Amino acid sequence: MIGKLKQASILFLATVVLVACNKETPTAPSVVSVDLTPKPVTQRWYTEQQLREGNKLFAENCASCHGVKAESIPNWKEVDDNGNYPPPPLDGSAHAWHHPLAVLDQVIAKGGAPVGGVMPAWESVLSFEQRLSVIASFQHYWSxxxxxxxxxxxxxxxxx
Structure with missing residues (x-):
């Protein structure tokens, strides 16, 4: 009896493993899947809902460094006492608009260290969709x- 139970258990586990191995691994969402067609109300790639969520997330996570309206500080091009540059404005008055969506998302996700900055990584705090909403929130300030x-x-x- 125990032998048959053991065989059944092994067969069950083997089936679970085979089924799990045969399933396609879901791919991470990508910015290339973001539809750039202008949306109602915003007339930009992001929806009104993404903008609302992004404004909330930006206020909670980004505004303390980048400014309430993504404006940063007047002397953002000057190094501080630690030899670091302050966070740049994201409101369209600096270089953020030169970067593709993939780079904007990557800097938010991985932080500033890979590009010589000190901004913390947010990928463990903000999902891909939330990071897109944050981008929408500061792009909203762009002319x-x-x-x-x-x-x-x-x-x-x-x-x-």
Missing amino acids: DDIYRMWLGREQSNREN
Whole structure:
């Protein structure tokens, strides 16, 4: 009896392992899957809901360093006493708009260290969707001209 129970248990475990191994591993979401078609209300790639969530997340996690309206501080180009640059503005007045969505997401996820900064990594705090909402929140401050230039770069980047 115990032998048959042991055989049944082994067979069950083997089946579970085989089924698990045969399933496709889900791929992580990617910014290339983000539809760039203008959405109602925002007229940009992000929805009104993403903007609302992003504003909340930005206020909770980013504003203390980047400014309430992503404006940073006036002397953000000058190193501080520790030899670090302050967080740059994200409101379209600095270089953030030069970067594709993938880079913006990567810097938020991995932090500033890989690019020589001190910003902490947020990937264990913010999901991919939440990071997109944060990006929407600061892109909302970009002028239409800055957004159009960024969009052209983003579209070109995706074609290459």
